Amino acid sequence: MNSTLTREQHLELYYFMRLNRELEEQMVRLFRQNKIVGGLYPSLGQEAISVGTAYALGPGDWIAPMIRNIGALLVRGFKPRDVMTQHMARYTSPTQGKDGTSHFGDLKSRHVISPISMLGDLIPVMTGIAMAGRYLGQKIVTMTWIGDGGTSTGMFHEGLNFAAVQKAPFVLVVENNQWAYSTPTEKQSALRDLADRGKAYGIKSAVVDGNDVLAVERTTREAVSHAREGNGPVLIEAKTMRMLGHAQHDSAEYVPKAMLEAWKQRDPLDRFEKVLTEKKLWDAKTKKEIDARIASEIRADVEFAENSPFPPPETAEEGVYCEGCHTIEADWQRPKEEVMPPRSSVKAEWPLKSYAANGARPTAAAPAAPKSKPVKKPARSAVRVRAKAGR
Amino acid sequence: MPETTYLEAIRQAMFEEMDRDPAVVLIGEDVGVYGGAFKTSEGLLARFGWERVIDTPISESAIVGAAIGMSYAGLRPIAEMQFIDFIACAFEMITNFAAKSHYRWGAPVPMVLRGPCGGGVHGGPFHSANPEMYFVHTPGLKVVCPATARDAKGLLKSAIRDNNPVLFFEHKYLYRRIKEELPADDFTVPIGKAAVRREGRDLTIVSYAAMLHTSLEAAAELAREGIEAEVIDLRTLLPLDRETILASVRKTNKLLVVHEDTRTGGIAGEIAAIITESAFEDLDGPIRRVTSLDTPVPYAPGLEEYFLPSAGKVVAAARELVRY
Numbered sequence: 277m278n279s280t281l282t283r284e285q286h287l288e289l290y291y292f293m294r295l296n297r298e299l300e301e302q303m304v305r306l307f308r309q310n311k312i313v314g315g316l317y318p319s320l321g322q323e324a325i326s327v328g329t330a331y332a333l334g335p336g337d338w339i340a341p342m343i344r345n346i347g348a349l350l351v352r353g354f355k356p357r358d359v360m361t362q363h364m365a366r367y368t369s370p371t372q373g374k375d376g377t378s379h380f381g382d383l384k385s386r387h388v389i390s391p392i393s394m395l396g397d398l399i400p401v402m403t404g405i406a407m408a409g410r411y412l413g414q415k416i417v418t419m420t421w422i423g424d425g426g427t428s429t430g431m432f433h434e435g436l437n438f439a440a441v442q443k444a445p446f447v448l449v450v451e452n453n454q455w456a457y458s459t460p461t462e463k464q465s466a467l468r469d470l471a472d473r474g475k476a477y478g479i480k481s482a483v484v485d486g487n488d489v490l491a492v493e494r495t496t497r498e499a500v501s502h503a504r505e506g507n508g509p510v511l512i513e514a515k516t517m518r519m520l521g522h523a524q525h526d527s528a529e530y531v532p533k534a535m536l537e538a539w540k541q542r543d544p545l546d547r548f549e550k551v552l553t554e555k556k557l558w559d560a561k562t563k564k565e566i567d568a569r570i571a572s573e574i575r576a577d578v579e580f581a582e583n584s585p586f587p588p589p590e591t592a593e594e595g596v597y598c599e600g601c602h603t604i605e606a607d608w609q610r611p612k613e614e615v616m617p618p619r620s621s622v623k624a625e626w627p628l629k630s631y632a633a634n635g636a637r638p639t640a641a642a643p644a645a646p647k648s649k650p651v652k653k654p655a656r657s658a659v660r661v662r663a664k665a666g667r
Numbered sequence: 668m669p670e671t672t673y674l675e676a677i678r679q680a681m682f683e684e685m686d687r688d689p690a691v692v693l694i695g696e697d698v699g700v701y702g703g704a705f706k707t708s709e710g711l712l713a714r715f716g717w718e719r720v721i722d723t724p725i726s727e728s729a730i731v732g733a734a735i736g737m738s739y740a741g742l743r744p745i746a747e748m749q750f751i752d753f754i755a756c757a758f759e760m761i762t763n764f765a766a767k768s769h770y771r772w773g774a775p776v777p778m779v780l781r782g783p784c785g786g787g788v789h790g791g792p793f794h795s796a797n798p799e800m801y802f803v804h805t806p807g808l809k810v811v812c813p814a815t816a817r818d819a820k821g822l823l824k825s826a827i828r829d830n831n832p833v834l835f836f837e838h839k840y841l842y843r844r845i846k847e848e849l850p851a852d853d854f855t856v857p858i859g860k861a862a863v864r865r866e867g868r869d870l871t872i873v874s875y876a877a878m879l880h881t882s883l884e885a886a887a888e889l890a891r892e893g894i895e896a897e898v899i900d901l902r903t904l905l906p907l908d909r910e911t912i913l914a915s916v917r918k919t920n921k922l923l924v925v926h927e928d929t930r931t932g933g934i935a936g937e938i939a940a941i942i943t944e945s946a947f948e949d950l951d952g953p954i955r956r957v958t959s960l961d962t963p964v965p966y967a968p969g970l971e972e973y974f975l976p977s978a979g980k981v982v983a984a985a986r987e988l989v990r991y
Contacts, residue, residue, distance in 0.1 A: 375771040383739055383774050390772040397764050400729040404736020404744075411692070411718050412740065431759070434726035438733060441724060596806050598775035598830040606690050606741030615689045618715045624700045 281493070283557050287566065289331060289489050290552060293323040293545055295570050296347035299356045302574050303363060307524050311582070313365040314376045319344035321487070321519035322453055324544035325421075327351055328492030329449050329512070332500055333419060338405050340389035340398040340420040343378055344451070348421070352386050357577035366584035373587035374595070395426035399435025399448060403509075406444035413610025417503045419447040425456025427473055428464050436509070440477040443508040447499045450511060451486065453518035458530045474511035486514030487544040490551065517542075671849045674842040676816040677707050677781075680823035681745060683853065685715050688743065691827055694721040694734055695747030704749045705783055705842060727756035731780060735765050735832075738776045743827055748782030751836060752796040765832040766807035775830045781823070783839035784812075785877055785927060786964045786975055790839075795964035795971075797876075797928040802834050803905045803937075809833040809858055810905040814879035816847045818902055821856030829858060838876040845880070861908035863915065867895035869989050870921035873912055873938060875901040878925045878976060885925075885981035894989050896923075904934055912938060913946055920951040921988050925981055930958040952991035957984045 281289070300318055307316050319326060326347025330339060341348040346359055354370075361369035362376055370380035371390075381390035389405070391398055402418040409416035426432060427450060439446045450470050454461050467473065474481025480502060484495040492514060499510035517539035521528035552558045595601075671679065685691045693699075693708055693715075699722040702709030712720040723730050727748060734746040748754045754761070757780075765776045786795035802808050809831055813819040819837065826833035864879065865886050874882040879900045886896040897915050901908065916922050922942055924935035935956040942954060957976045965971050 371772050380772050381774065389736075389739060390768075390774065392763055392767070394759055394763055397728075397732060397760060400726075400732025400760070401736040401739070401764065403729070404733030404738075405740045406736075407721075407733060408737040408740035408742050411742070418736075431728055431732070434724075434729035435732060438724055438726055438729040595770045595773065597809075598769045598777075600830070602769075602773070602775045602830060604690070604738075604741055604743065604775065604777050604830060612689055615716075615719070618686060618719075622713050622716050624702065624712050626700055 281490070286552060286555075286557050287562070289327060289493065290548060291566050291570070292327040292331070292347055292350050293489060293548065294567065295350055295356070295573070296323045296327060297545060298570050298574055299350075299359060300346065302356075302578060303360065304524065306360065306364065306578070312363045312524075314363070316363060316524040317343045317377065317522070318520040318524070319346055321539065321543065322451060322516050323347050324489035324492050324548070325449065325451050325486045325514045325516060328489040329419065329421070329496045329514075332493050332496035333417065336387070336414065336416050337500070338387040338389065338402065338409075338416060338418040340381070340391055340402050340418075341378055342391050342398070342421045342423070342426075344423075345421050346378060349378060349388065352388050354382075354386070354388070355577060356574050357580045360577055360581040361584055364581050364584070365586060366581060367587040368580070368584040372591065394431070395422060396429035396431030396435060398422075399432060400438060403435055403439040403442065403444045403446055406439070406446045407442055408606070410445065412606055412608050414607065415504060415609070417445045417447060417500050419449065419500075421449045421451055423456060424450065424452040424454065424461040424464055424470060425459065427470055436473070436477050436479070436511070439509040440479045443506065445503040445506070446509040447496065447503055448509065448511045449496070450513045451516060452513055453516050455518045455522070455528075455531065457522040457526070458528075469513060471511060471513035479509045479511060480507070481511040481513065483513045483515065486516030487542045487547060489544060489548050668848045668851075670846040671816050671820075672843050672846040673813075673816045673819050673837070674705060674707055676820035676849060677823055677837060678709065679849075680820045680827070681708065681711060682714070684824055684827045685711065685719060687853075689719075690742045691745065692719045692721065692737065692742055693745045693747065694723060694730055694737075696723055696725055696730070696749045698722060698747050703747065705839065707837075708747070727753050728760050731757040731760040731765070734778045734780070735760065735768070735776055738778045739774060743777050743779075745779045745781060745827060748780065750790075750794050751782040751784035751798060752793050754780070754782065754798055758801070761802065761808070761832070761834070762805045766805045768807070769831065770807055776832045777830045778832045779823070779826045779835055780832065781826075781835035781837060783842070784836040785838040785840050786959075786971060787840040787877065789966065789968055789971060790964070791966035792963040797836075797926075797959075799834070799836055799904055800928060800932055800934060803934065807832070808905060809903065810836070811858060811903050812836045812838070812876040813902060814838070814841070814876050814900050816845060817849055818856050818862075820849060821854050822858060822902065824853075825855045825858050828855070833858065836876065840877045841880075856902070859903045859906045859908055861902055861911040862900045863897065863911065864900045865896065865898040867897035868919060869895045870923055870985055871897045871899060871912070871915040871919045872923045872925055872981065872985065873899045873901060874925040875904065876927065878927045881976060881978050882925050882981055884978040885985060888978060888982050889985055892986070894985065896985060901934070907934075907937070907941075909941055909945070912941070916942055916946050917949045920949055921991070922950070923955045923957065923981070923985055923988055925957045925976055927959055927976060930956065930961050933958050952988055955984050955988050957981050
């Protein structure tokens with residue numbers, strides 16, 4: 277399938293994927309020099325998912341990356357120095373040393389929610405942002421990622437079910453990298469495709485080759501517009517492989533060598549480079565220029581990170597509460613007059629669509645709000661979109 | 668002026684805040700069409716509509732998670748637990764996600780999590796809990812336990828306007844049992860400030876929520892014996908108003924803490940530590956506690972009565988302490 281992306285966009289995808297990989301390789305070097313304070317969780321082999329999904333969003337949309345979504349942070353405008361100073365616990369990091377790894381965000385401008393370590397929590401949180409965005413008239417979509425292991429949590433179920441009944445404009449990317457620490461996916465779920473979990477919640481789902489950045493971007497773009505148009509959440513299962521251990525300390529002896537060899541042949545960067553060459557979207561000179569740019573950015577940011585101080589110890593006591601340091605402001609994109617002053621118009625009775633126990637398909641995010649657009653015809657059942665796997 | 672119940676005071680606070688600020692929304696199980704299991708949100712859906720009064724699946728974690736997300740988007744959600752016992756189902760979202768958010772990455776969570784707590788109504792082990800101390804032990808949260816209708820309204824308004832996650836424990840025994848005249852204006856009661864409910868010289872009784880009334884009843888009984896107890900209503904457990912407690916103990920030199928929460932790990936232990944650290948020389952006797960037993964809340968009326976503190980138990984402990 278042809279991509280509608282321009283040459284510049286193709287090159288930008290390459291830039292972010294390559295930057296993702298080079299940054300992580302640099303961080304491995306820092307880890308070996310004992311400069312990474314805590315854990316380092318690699319995304320080698322999964323760059324196409326982080327980059328391709330985040331790339332399909334608009335600037336007003338919200339994301340909550342998980343631990344292996346460094347690529348998504350980069351797409352969203354964070355710099356290698358942000359990632360490095362976080363891991364190195366420096367005072368210049370986005371959290372000023374309060375938290376590490378990818379646990380940072382930016383509410384106001386980049387609309388990035390900091391993840392936490394407990395898996396699945398981001399699903400209801402991003403559902404809440406999606407609901408708030410709808411109420412405020414923002415036309416936004418929210419997105420988060422979860423691994424195959426994370427789909428086993430109770431939070432995954434509660435969150436996705438709630439998003440579904442609310443028809444929240446929310447996209448969930450399940451990165452099936454086949455390993456939850458040392459546990460293979462077949463011990464997480466009896467499903468062949470984790471995308472089928474979407475069916476259980478009555479939402480649209482899709483399977484995509486997670487090592488094909490163009491397929492990932494295209495599938496996500498479709499999902500995002502489906503959600504943005506008010507048709508409810510979408511679950512995308514991106515099939516891939518975790519090419520290293522759970523974290524830097526884990527040599528992953530439990531992974532069959534042949535499996536790694538097989539997946540090495542499907543490396544997302546190698547494949548995308550081949551596409552760029554075949555489509556004549558670049559030449560050796562262009563690649564060299566981009567790679568050189570990345571190398572110099574990383575070099576400058578390593579220097580910045582290494583020269584950054586650790587936080588003053590006494591700052592440990594600061595920031596438990598917001599004591600007027602932030603203002604809470606909603607970005608109203610609809611006239612406030614639509615909701616203020618409140619109108620007494622709702623009868624406290626459910627306008628049910630069907631009286632049958634199994635006949636009712638939820639069609640709206642609660643009965644339609646005043647002035648909202650007519651609800652689009654709902655999908656009769658979970659529609660399954662299969663993006664072309666491989667090339 | 669008609670008198671307002673504790674329950675109606677809570678409803679009024681939500682109603683008035685939602686009227687004042689379109690960023691305030693209510694989310695929870697059966698809060699909309701049904702008006703809440705205790706009818707605390709009756710009439711809110713009719714006034715504010717489906718977008719602002721949101722009925723949810725039975726998913727306490729998702730309720731709190733969604734409220735956190737709404738906070739991030741600039742709203743001021745009120746999330747309801749139908750009974751506060753079910754807050755255990757959302758423990759993770761509250762303690763790991765909401766409480767640490769501002770500290771970790773400077774993202775405030777202006778959310779109120781409210782629900783009916785407490786025993787004395789034969790609710791049994793799963794509809795009677797006082798889980799406040801799990802959360803008092805969690806930096807980043809605020810924990811509020813009002814004992815009067817005025818405080819219920821004024822503190823809930825403060826909680827809604829606060830930029831931090833506030834857990835608001837409504838004692839269900841008080842819902843319809845106490846009432847008072849409330850000011851007509853838009854008043855608030857500050858979070859983090861205790862109140863001296865009765866002045867006295869012989870001992871200090873520190874309490875909160877339903878046990879304030881038990882303590883006041885005991886103080887009246889003690890007064891007939893010539894013992895003047897000073898009764899302090901904590902109102903907020905986190906952050907704790909240490910100054911008010913310290914000032915009173917420095918005056919009376921004796922301290923009795925009364926709470927409905929179970930004994931081990933209750934706020935009495937923390938208060939005792941504060942007093943021994945900061946006012947040891949002022950004490951003329953051991954710090955005493957009257958609390959519930961270290962058991963789950965039992966169902967049978969006789970068992971529950973045995974389990975709970977009572978005015979009689981407070982009077983007995985106070986007499987002993989004064990004689991010490």
